[in-house]
Amino acid sequence: MKVLVFGGSFDPVHKGHIALLKRAIQIVAPDVTHLVPAYHSPFKAKSPTPFRLRMKMLKLACAGIKKNLVFDDYELRQGGKTYTYQLIYYLQKRYKNPDIYLLVGTDCLNDLHNWKNPQVIFDNATVIAGKRKGYSENPAAFKHIFLPGFFPKLSSSRVRAHILACGDIPSTVPPQIMDTIRTHKLYGLDLHDWLKTHLKPNRYQHSKNVAEMAGALSDIYDVQVETAVRAGILHDAAKGFSGPELIQFCRTHKIKVPFFEDICRQEPSLLHSFASAWLARHKFGVKDSQITRAIAEHTLGSLHMSTLSKILFVADISSKDRKYKDAFLIRNLALQDLDKALLYAANRKLLFTIDSQKWLCPLGIDLWNHLIKQEK
Numbered sequence: 001m002k003v004l005v006f007g008g009s010f011d012p013v014h015k016g017h018i019a020l021l022k023r024a025i026q027i028v029a030p031d032v033t034h035l036v037p038a039y040h041s042p043f044k045a046k047s048p049t050p051f052r053l054r055m056k057m058l059k060l061a062c063a064g065i066k067k068n069l070v071f072d073d074y075e076l077r078q079g080g081k082t083y084t085y086q087l088i089y090y091l092q093k094r095y096k097n098p099d100i101y102l103l104v105g106t107d108c109l110n111d112l113h114n115w116k117n118p119q120v121i122f123d124n125a126t127v128i129a130g131k132r133k134g135y136s137e138n139p140a141a142f143k144h145i146f147l148p149g150f151f152p153k154l155s156s157s158r159v160r161a162h163i164l165a166c167g168d169i170p171s172t173v174p175p176q177i178m179d180t181i182r183t184h185k186l187y188g189l190d191l192h193d194w195l196k197t198h199l200k201p202n203r204y205q206h207s208k209n210v211a212e213m214a215g216a217l218s219d220i221y222d223v224q225v226e227t228a229v230r231a232g233i234l235h236d237a238a239k240g241f242s243g244p245e246l247i248q249f250c251r252t253h254k255i256k257v258p259f260f261e262d263i264c265r266q267e268p269s270l271l272h273s274f275a276s277a278w279l280a281r282h283k284f285g286v287k288d289s290q291i292t293r294a295i296a297e298h299t300l301g302s303l304h305m306s307t308l309s310k311i312l313f314v315a316d317i318s319s320k321d322r323k324y325k326d327a328f329l330i331r332n333l334a335l336q337d338l339d340k341a342l343l344y345a346a347n348r349k350l351l352f353t354i355d356s357q358k359w360l361c362p363l364g365i366d367l368w369n370h371l372i373k374q375e376k
Helices: 015-028 051-061 074-078 084-094 118-124 156-166 175-183 186-198 201-220 225-234 243-252 260-266 268-282 289-297 307-318 327-334 338-355 362-375
Strands: 002-008 032-037 069-071 099-105 125-131 144-150
Touching: 002 015, 002 084, 015 032, 015 099, 015 125, 015 144, 032 051, 032 074, 051 069, 051 175, 074 084, 084 099, 084 118, 118 125, 156 186, 156 201, 156 225, 175 186, 186 201, 186 225, 201 225, 201 307, 225 268, 225 289, 225 307, 243 268, 260 268, 268 289, 289 307, 307 327, 307 338, 327 338, 338 362
Parallel strands: 002 032, 002 099, 032 069, 099 125, 125 144
Antiparallel strands: none
16 A cells, blocks of 8 residues: 655645645555645744645645545644654554655755654655755665656745735745635735735835845845745835824834934934834734834844844845935845945935935934944
8 A cells, every 4th residue: 555645834835845746646656645734843833824724725736636635634633743753653553554655855855864753754654755956966864765857946935925025926826726815815915905005005015125125135144034024014014104193103002212202303204113013013913023123123223233134224225116326236235245235225324314404313323333333
């Protein structure tokens, strides 16, 4: 009895998953294939996408595969973190002397020895792996088979980041599941609905551009792409408020703002960063203080900026909708040296403020002096 098993978060399922599954079925010719969405992966935070929706999307995406598929809710029934070795035991109980084939990507293949009780997997299953271009084969010390050909470098996290940044669904998602994503406003589509209602069109487009640039810089500077994108798309959430509305909002919600009274008198629009951070946490449920701090700092900066804060500060002043002559220079500089890009961006902000004959907030001055001191 050949049993092929393919597990994962499938959050959401994408075309890479389907291509890998179809090729494995073709090569292994299993009697039955178990598709097992994770309830709570041991390697990730619990998905906010309900299990039933991830299972529904998986069924829709696999509707054209008529090869005795079992959409297995085993992990849901377990009700917590479930490990692959437990899944192997479960299949051995379900079938008499099964010949188990475990389907994984090459990223998982290289990390299998770190999984819980890996010897149980190695002793009781043959690992089937799909390769991506650029993978240099390092023969594993356990039973494994490489599927012929190469598979696209896709990931569910990249799909989620794209939807969160752009407000649309990429072509890497099977068309059968797009309606489900739209209907249930998954992966940030609900957030985009709110932003489109509360921001002017050009400000909404700017937010998407900043999110896109923050996501690109996250790859270079080792920040999680979804973290960077979430900070980018929400950084100007309160930009639609007027000056008096921002002042009242900050007072009502007791938001702590340095130099608050001075800002209220001189330039209340600067409060939008702090109000946006409050909205991110309390309206959109962002619990990551790294994100809310970056949003609060994206206009005036601070003396102790995290990598994410630097990325957002730079992306905000140099996103592709910015048309002033130095925006392109800052974008290119950011691809090479984030700290130099930050210094140049802080310089431009100060000059813009002076040229506009506006009040200079002490926070911006402090940032400039701090960066110059570090540079020397």
